[in-house]
Amino acid sequence: QPAGYPGIGREATPKEVAAWNIDVRPDFLGLPKGSGTVSRGQDVWESHCAACHGVFGESNEVFSPLIGGVTAEDVKTGHVARLNDKGFPGRTTFMKVSTVSTIWDYVNRAMPWNAPKSLSTDEVYSVVDYLLNLSGIVPDDFVLSDATMAQAQQRMPNRNGMTTDHGLWPGKGMGNGGKPDVKAVACMKDCAGEPKVASFLPDHARNNNGNLAEQQRLVGPQYGVDTTQPPG
Amino acid sequence: QPAGYPGIGREATPKEVAAWNIDVRPDFLGLPKGSGTVSRGQDVWESHCAACHGVFGESNEVFSPLIGGVTAEDVKTGHVARLNDKGFPGRTTFMKVSTVSTIWDYVNRAMPWNAPKSLSTDEVYSVVDYLLNLSGIVPDDFVLSDATMAQAQQRMPNRNGMTTDHGLWPGKGMGNGGKPDVKAVACMKDCAGEPKVASFLPDHARNNNGNLAEQQRLVGPQYGVDTTQPPG
Amino acid sequence: PAALAQANPVPAEGGDPNILNLPSYSKGLGQPVASEGGYGKPSQYEANVQRRPSPGLTQTTQASVSFAPLQSLFGIVTPSGLHFERHHQGWWDMDPAKHRLMLNGSDEKMLKRPMVFTMDEIMRLPSVSRFHFIECGANTGMEWGNVAVPTAQYTHGMLSCSEFTGVPLKILLDMAGADYKRGRYLLAEGADGSSMTRTIPMELVESGEVLVAYGQNGEMLRPQQGYPLRLVVPGVQGVSWVKYLRRIEVGDQPYATKDEAVHYIDLLPGGQHRQYSSTQECKSVVTTPSGGQVLLDKGYYQISGLAWSGRGKVKRVDVSVDGGRNWRTARLQEPVMSKCLTRFTLDWAWDGKPALVQSRAMDETGYVQPSYGQLRAVRGTRSIYHNNAIQTWLVQESGEVKNVQLS
């Protein structure tokens, strides 16, 4: 028994830890033994995933598209070029994610959305294999397993796309120690140039969030504007 | 317009002040002109009050009795002797109240309980006259009016029963300036004698406030005791 | 449902079934956002945590009390849905657009101008937000003579604490041009059937503490607490915090209203009553453990409770587990605010023997919360109000905790 609080809490059994300790890290610690193929992955996908995400992971019906926006060149460089393309619509999962463990871990814990943790380990390997294949990361015959996942990692399109060189990690292990990136000064008088309004909601959008008159208290220093009516 | 907050608030009109300024003070400031008799008061009482308070103000069905416990001697001394009698059951309104204005003001603003402010001024005078008469403060033929109320005040049984010589008035006009009546000391070691339990709930009363098991959170450092079961 | 067994045994099957067999919520899709109509409710498993009347205490339900479940609350903020209630003629849900506040004088010279405000106008004025306790003067009143009720809810539950938002009354009186020299008393009056009235000392108004409040814990006051407007009189008993506030009169004399001339007066030995007793003196109560609870194990417990004073900040709380022979000083949880609840905690290892648990608070004026013996020596046993004596809970060998009073 731990000192201080006798009788409170107990040692977890190995079975219990195994039941809940499901996370998989970028270094693959936690990854269970198993394997899957692209074609089995396609079966899993079509029966358990496609309804929400689209046959090719392209759908935005229930969430942003998983697939799209990455190129063979990205697989080489480890940088998704289109992240720099302001014209490209949306940013898919595979444009952003740098670690294949992330996808495996997440599908294993949380997908299918309405029946999480219902897939077998090999089904998870398979469907992740399918997604990697759809993204052009692995070939059609690639067998994804605990032994081969490191190879897939070497080809993740955005694997070099992350930085922790910033001030927003409140610890020492990563980041720059908390140094902010923006240094504003609290000027008090005659500060900026003449202010110009550069962005505002167009009049035709004023009712987009519903009638704002119904979203303010009925009494108070001011009321909500009736956005079912034109301004003025 | 007052300075500071132009446009906020406005002067009340005389009519408005008259509508709400209904309070009556111990010095009778605020008492409207009017009068009432004991016999009219009895009519008012029986039609509007007796159902709740009893024909003689003795009922404890909806509230403590209004009437009872005062004597002719009290009317002389201005001290209700029975306030000192631990054996006397309950303390009626007229045993406690020292100011007749209090009764007039309260009946006028708040009674009948289910239809406050429905009595006319003369009805209020009358029913208060009736209560004073029931309490032996005024004779059967006493006409209570703005002119005679001071006479009734001179005979209120507990008119000398109040003190403001205490430390619980947080202002200067009354009281002793806030000096506490009890001065405990924060002893830390070997303080009192052996503690003895002098009062506790008898076992047969343990379920009087309902089953306490249902009055405690279902989880936590402790649960509620099932008071439908005997102790132990 | 009754209490569950407290158990976390080393499992027989090599594991707790609650861990080994994943629950449905780990394997399914949950409920949507804003699914309770845009205003959320507590868990279904918290249904035992309610405000409750004490059976037999009052003859009607509209001139009555419901008590806050102090034994189940954490920290210092009282959830508004569990705030204690004390009504004299029932509660109302009043249309704030039609509500008015009037300021007038007891005579024509007391104010330069009587005034009327709408809620819109009041809410436009400078406001402050402050955390304060509110305690009914009759809290713990059932216990003056002897033990009457079993749990902290009933002994001390006419007590709550909120963040109040409103306009310092001083601002309104300044606008109306009050005569602060003559006008040393205010009458506060409600708009409900009882049109509750109480006399307030001008000193508290001048200190800036008295608020004409509309906000409580971030939202508007609840109807049971006086929506849309109530007077906040920090440190003073709840009856003076007039609900449904419609009128403030500035006067030169106290008003001897029903609830300061027939009730909320303190009967002393000898038969005199103290009138206009208003301040809630320094007080505290242990809520964990407390009456009606059962400790199921020996071992570590955190004793936890609340302390407060109507005269300012709590300075210190001492806790005894031997009925007041020996005391240890408890930790006070920051922030410690004036006329506000302060949460205190202390480590305790229960050895399984009977224990008499008490707390004793001290405020920044140096005032020390008295024992029943000390309080009764001055005030006797027949008062109803302002009982701030030290509470004792007896932890029995069975683990059951009882409300007791010591000789």
Add this chain to the structure above:
Amino acid sequence: PAALAQANPVPAEGGDPNILNLPSYSKGLGQPVASEGGYGKPSQYEANVQRRPSPGLTQTTQASVSFAPLQSLFGIVTPSGLHFERHHQGWWDMDPAKHRLMLNGSDEKMLKRPMVFTMDEIMRLPSVSRFHFIECGANTGMEWGNVAVPTAQYTHGMLSCSEFTGVPLKILLDMAGADYKRGRYLLAEGADGSSMTRTIPMELVESGEVLVAYGQNGEMLRPQQGYPLRLVVPGVQGVSWVKYLRRIEVGDQPYATKDEAVHYIDLLPGGQHRQYSSTQECKSVVTTPSGGQVLLDKGYYQISGLAWSGRGKVKRVDVSVDGGRNWRTARLQEPVMSKCLTRFTLDWAWDGKPALVQSRAMDETGYVQPSYGQLRAVRGTRSIYHNNAIQTWLVQESGEVKNVQLS
């Protein structure tokens, strides 16, 4: 219902009918105590004050957001019923008697012993109660590029503030014998379908700030906020405050979970993403007046708003009504607490001309909240997270207030 007219005219009939004709509630008997089943609700007239999703923002209602109505809140405490919601797989109301918390290590040497706790056991351990804000990392995220939504509810409403009660996680890790030298990262995991996971720095745990919390605003957490247990990580974005907390793993590496490798990463100009960005930097917003409101009169208003910092206490807030050319320092409402909302106020006489209202907060580290220009100069316009730029509200001559961004 739509807005009412703001009017308190000198009445024609010699008096306001709302005063001269006594309302029914001044002449009747009200409702009983405990009449809402022992747990009270807001007034019917407050129905407009709701948490709301923003139409079109998410494709499902279970992976979605409802925003707190900041424009209608007072003080700093968010009523729990209006606390913003952010779910990734919906919310659940879990049986606390069956809930367990597990501590384990990423390898066998990381903890002397993996442990399991029941809720009973957690609630028996030493607890603290602290006021903290929680802000979603995506708060104000819709506004990175340009103005997208009309009111403070939608621009800043993934922000709430509560008094949390729980056990410092350090106490549990000490009991389990954590290797603080190797174990510099924790994984926190939920019990819901998403089994939300986030990496937490051990430094925050060692400081005593990270809590395993069960209490919120005096009662248990609400189901939407993780009943019965959630991690409280003061100063850090909401996604790390894992709800339905079932497991803490101590490890020697960060975990790159879905919500720290695909979302809650900050896209920079050039296409790199910042990963593990967690701290919510100093920020503020004026809530009165704010977008979607109409000022009906010239004259006095109290500008009021909220300021906060994930790095400690708010030190100062300045307010401008001319779009940032000139600033005045606002009043800060006490108590000012670390990693907690702070309410600020400032007097303002509106002259009826267009005004550009802004607030700019500074925290105790000296960090100053940036303008959009300053923030975008470093981070561009295509991020989703950690937008703490100065908000501008345009008060138009008509009185209508609009959300605008300045060049």
